[in-house]
Amino acid sequence: MAARIKLDTGIKAVPHIIDENLRVRARELGVHGNTSYDCLVPSRTTTTVLTSTEEHSTSSSSSSSSSSSSSSPRTRTNNASPPTTTTEVAEWRKLVRWSKIKRRREGGGNGGMSDALRRTSKVVVFGGGSFGTAMASVLGQNKASLQVVLVLRDEALCKDINEKCINSRYLPDYELPPNVSATTDIEAAVEGAQYAVHAVPVQASRAFFTKNKAHIAPTLPIICLSKGLEVSSGLTMADLIAECLGEQQPLAIMSGPSFAVEVMQQKPTSVVAASTDVALAKTCQQLFACPYLRVNQSNDVLGVEIAGALKNVLAIAAGIVDGMELGHNAMAAIVQQGCSEIRWLATAMGAEPTTIFGLAGVGDIMLTCFVNLSRNRTVGVRLGKGEKLEDILASSSQVAEGVATASSVLALAQEYRVSLPVLTAVATVVAGKISPREAVYEIMMLPQIAER
């Protein structure tokens, strides 16, 4: 008997990751008669439980005959009686039991300490702005004996962090764990570090790596949090890091909907760690995951990076719509169009469409486009209200990566021959060539098209 897996909890690959130990354990738990333990995962429609034979015959009949609608899973679900409370509770318990077994086996994340965390004694964090500080704080909390060292440029801020356990410039309301410290001495900071977390803004990253290359061992894995494209080259952070430090540098990109302040408040958050090195992506999961932070894993580095960079540009568009008080219909239309444009460009570049629907894509797009905590959205709101970009940027001490990234998007659109009306409009507004009002008018006047 095999339940269809529909639940979107980030554990979609459940049948593949349940190994023999879990099969044995599942038998102990009284899950009978299965060669597959898919049944440990509840289906969204709890009534659609097909046997392997039924499932096979259903799929073959639907491929051979389109007229036999009575045998389609949809019809059968509709005809089935509604689930009883008992069924739901039983299904829920199966999920919880599966989760407990899995956690006990792997450790970390939601309880015990993971292997990666156990064998790590020091992590260095490049950049102590809001996000570098927030993620350093997660690491510090995950293991009390872990040394977490922030590399900053400002001695006074280092003193503050070391003496008061507070980053008074970026996150003044939150206390940092005592094992998080700060220094301006990168050489001392990287000494003995097993991982480096990079949270310097994209446009400052080349200068940072070029200046400090001599101190960064070619084997030191870099876990990059920065989201954007370098203006001068159009490069993603993965390409920029490879260019600055060499192709051999181990690298993972972490991205997804994660406001620094909510991470500090320990509010439930999910991100994705992408690397071509599966072991490194898993290490990111093990280092950062905790009861309030889920870390999915991916090997689509390009997709995660393009989605993370472009969502900041789209957030400026969403902000403009709000600043101009164009209404909810306009907001939904512009954000949907932006999602399509990001998918068109990313897939033309070789990214997986599923990544665009994942945490780094639609997940972060929803957060950044709809929530006022976003600095990129705030830039858009103020542009939409008629403020000048120079004044907006001058009044903020924090980075809004979408402003710089916008111009790189146009070069990519030309290179990959993809038309991106909304993202192009943002780039042109940011460049001061048209007003937000003109941009909106022209977007509305574009020819009517088929959806794709």
Ligand SMILES: NC(=O)C1=CN([C@@H]2O[C@H](COP(=O)(O)OP(=O)(O)OC[C@H]3O[C@@H](n4cnc5c(N)ncnc54)[C@H](O)[C@@H]3O)[C@@H](O)[C@H]2O)C=CC1
């Ligand atoms: N703040 C957030 O909620 C999130 C931010 N991010 C990304 O993380 C990256 C960093 O963002 P934040 O920490 O928010 O930025 P921030 O503006 O709060 O801080 C930037 C940090 O980088 C340092 N920095 C700036 N220029 C530098 C240079 N030339 N050399 C060395 N250090 C330099 C600053 O001193 C500061 O410590 C960005 O790419 C952002 O998109 C990603 C997820 C969430």
Ligand SMILES: O=C(CO)COP(=O)(O)O
């Ligand atoms: O990337 C972010 C949240 O995931 C932060 O977005 P902003 O840089 O727009 O604040």
